[in-house]
Amino acid sequence: MKFKSLLAKPFASIIANKVKKEMQRAVEDQESIWQELIKTGRKTEFGRDHKFDQITSYENYKQAVPIRDYEQFRPYIDRIKEGKHNILWKGQPIYFAKTSGTTSGVKYIPISKDSIDHHFNTSRNAVFCNVVEIGDSTAFDGKLIFLSGSPELERVGGIPTGRLSGIANHQIPRYLRTNQLPTYETNCIEDWETKLGKIVEETLRQDMRLISGIPPWMQMYFDQLIEKGGKPVGELFPNFNLLVHGGVNFEPYRAKLMDSIGRKVHTIETYPASEGFFAFQDSQETEGLLLNTNAGIFYEFIPAAEIFDENPTRISLKDVQVGVNYALIVSTNAGLWAYNIGDTVKFLSTSPYRIVVTGRTKHFISAFGEHVIGEEVEHSLMSVAADSGVRITEFTVAPRIQVSGELPYHEWFVEFEQVPENMAAFAGEVDRQLRNKNIYYDDLLTGNILQTLKIRPVRKGGFIDYMKSIGKLGGQNKVPRLSNDRRIADEMEKYLDGR
Structure with a gap:
């Protein structure tokens, strides 16, 4: 065991214990987060428009702040892009996460100084919880890769802007930089096929131990590795033991990915989005993803069948029921308020709060x-x-x-x-x-x-x-x-x- 894995082991235990404690106080944490959001929101243009100074309860909030999608938020985003401050959140966003919507074209999702750490820390929490359970921290002794978008950022209204995965590349802590592949230059290649070829060249003879990305693009990476290396991925990377995935349901890809690896590896599912990091798999033994209830996000839930109703039922975490299909609504410390992210989820348990993602409201x-x-x-x-x-x-x-x-x-x-x-x-x-x-x-x-x-x-x-x-x-x-x-x-x- 090398130095990094020795250091990671006690730190991972601290993080895992913190996550377990947060499981027990999820509803209380949600109430505290809501109070803090309203307190800060009162000083914003959005807060003034919606009379946050008169909001004293969640029931007030539901009456004052209707459910919105991106199109309804766009006027506020446009004012931020014009250089205005204190529009949706205090100051200005430190990033815009650029995404493409099915009806809205390009969307610019704000990421604030208050929200940015939760994007990386939640990913870290997912890995550390599983590392503790597995009892093996040696993944940190080798190389890791996240198949992501380009970290090169443009500026929109003076704000650094790019894909969330590219932004996340800038947040990787220094102690992991020497472990990270591919090189920055390769990661900046826009054409995916050209980029993938370079990634294969750079990683083929490395000690890869953690591989992360969206399943279909990991499969393309594995296919090219096998073609170039002539062996299953698990033989090319004998110490590879953690596969971290998200973005789509893993099950349709599981069999082929495992066949490409040629042996069992541990898998960790995550649920990140530009709007926030909502949930993660904290255990190899338990089905579902642990809802991220202490990360600057206040959750609301609407029965999926009512999502397009004029006055849908809106409930907070304490009132959810197991087995019901809900549309996920979030208010965040990046300045999203009662925002419909377009996903539907179902609770598998409420002690702790574990979910599965069931689809998209528009899909x-x-x-x-x-x-x-x-x-x-x-x-x-x-x-x-x-x-x-x-x-x-x-x-x-x-x-x-x-x-x-x-x-x-x-x-x-x-x-x-x-x-x-x-x-x-x-x-x-x-x-x-x-x-x-x-x-x-x-x-x-x-x-x-x-x-x-x-x-x-x-x-x-x-x-x-x-x-x-x-x-x-x-x-x-x-x-x-x-x-x-x-x-x-x-x-x-x-x-x-x-x-």
């Missing part, structure tokens, strides 16, 4: 009132794939509404490692699983409003080529699993398996 299919969500399609496809010994590379689903001479249906574009021998039987079982998960979908089939789903096999590499064609290859970009329109589906027609 669903309800062309006929079925309201099928991401969790349902992922479960249906992956459970059948596991039972059939079939591996899935990527998929997306959309409705096919206008069909000549037959009933409409859900169209599934699926890239397989190997196409099932009996596609009709495979699709039929996926359909049966989906009917079991969603009674509205089942009713539509029973009532002859829809016909059973159809699977369209996508050629190998088809989804990568699609992402390349729209300029979203690599980094933090991901393919939406569900769409209520044909925008993605019509493009995927170009990448079908011609066999």
Whole structure:
């Protein structure tokens, strides 16, 4: 055991114990955070506009501050970009995290001096909690990599601006800098394929021990490592033992990633976003992600079915129930107020508060009132794939509404490692699983409003080529699993398996 792992071991124990204590006082911490947010918010333009000086309770807050998405926040963001101070939070943001929205175009999410440390510290907490449980801190003796966007930042209204992953690169503490790969120059390469080739060159003969990123782009990295090195990743990196992932549901990628590694490694799931670091896996033994309740974020929850209602039900953490699908609403110490981030979550437990991410509020299919969500399609496809010994590379689903001479249906574009021998039987079982998960979908089939789903096999590499064609290859970009329109589906027609 080397010096860094010796130092990391007691520090990790301190952090893990702190996290355990915070589990027990989550509701109290949320109340304290809310009080602090309101206190600071009173001195801002947003606070004056919404009469924060008259807010004395959460009920007041709900009446004064409606749920907003980015478009409704944009006028305040624009004033920050003009150089104005004390608009959403005290002073100015120290960064803008630049993201692309489905309807808002480019979004600029503020990150403040008060919020920035939580982005890195929560990631650290996730790793340290698992390191303590595993009983092995030697990951810090070798090299680590986070497959991220470019750390080069532009300035928007004088504020450094870039992808969250690029911003995070600037926050890595000095004691980890010597462990970090790739080099800064390589990380700044914008073209993903060129960048990935350089990353493989720089890491192939290194002592890689921790690898982090979004699963589909980790898989591309692994594929090239195997092609260049001629061995499974686990043999190329014999000390590699921690795989940290986030951004999308891991299960559709797990089997192929583990096969590429060639042996078991520990995995750690995280739930970061530009708006805040919301949850993380704190244990290898327990399902779900621990909600990050003491990190400058106040959470609200709306039953997902009500998210587009004029006056939806809004509750705080103390009133959530296990098993209900909620839209996640946040107010933060970066100046977001009752902000709808667009994700849906479900609680697996309330002691402590553990969640799973179930999908996106805008990523669903309800062309006929079925309201099928991401969790349902992922479960249906992956459970059948596991039972059939079939591996899935990527998929997306959309409705096919206008069909000549037959009933409409859900169209599934699926890239397989190997196409099932009996596609009709495979699709039929996926359909049966989906009917079991969603009674509205089942009713539509029973009532002859829809016909059973159809699977369209996508050629190998088809989804990568699609992402390349729209300029979203690599980094933090991901393919939406569900769409209520044909925008993605019509493009995927170009990448079908011609066999």
